[in-house]
Amino acid sequence: MKASSIAYKPMGFALGAASGMIASAVFKQTWKVIEGEGDAPDALDEDRPWRQILLAAAVQGAIFAVVKATVERSGAKATRRVTGVWPS
Numbered sequence: 001m002k003a004s005s006i007a008y009k010p011m012g013f014a015l016g017a018a019s020g021m022i023a024s025a026v027f028k029q030t031w032k033v034i035e036g037e038g039d040a041p042d043a044l045d046e047d048r049p050w051r052q053i054l055l056a057a058a059v060q061g062a063i064f065a066v067v068k069a070t071v072e073r074s075g076a077k078a079t080r081r082v083t084g085v086w087p088s
Contacts, residue, residue, distance in 0.1 A: 008079050008087035012072070019071035023064040030059060 031040045040056040041048035079087050 002085070002088065007083065008075070011075055011079065012087075015071050015075045016068075019068045020064075022071070023067035026067065027060050027063045030063060031056065034059065 027040070028038075032038065034055070035052070040060065041053045043053055043057070045053065076087050079085075
């Protein structure tokens, strides 16, 4: 394992946790705009229609993927600036 990969691991874990918190906050705000409600439906929420549950899952998945990619890419670029090597 390369030294740059070893150096990036702790930063990668921290970035992963941060991206989860960011994505969660973005999703909550986005859901309020979409449905005007505070809480998004859960898959086991029997009082919510299928359409609403599937829409929430799709929006949440898209937001999490975009935030994760953005944060990971930014972390890799920062690592390259510091070490001169792209983490793999």
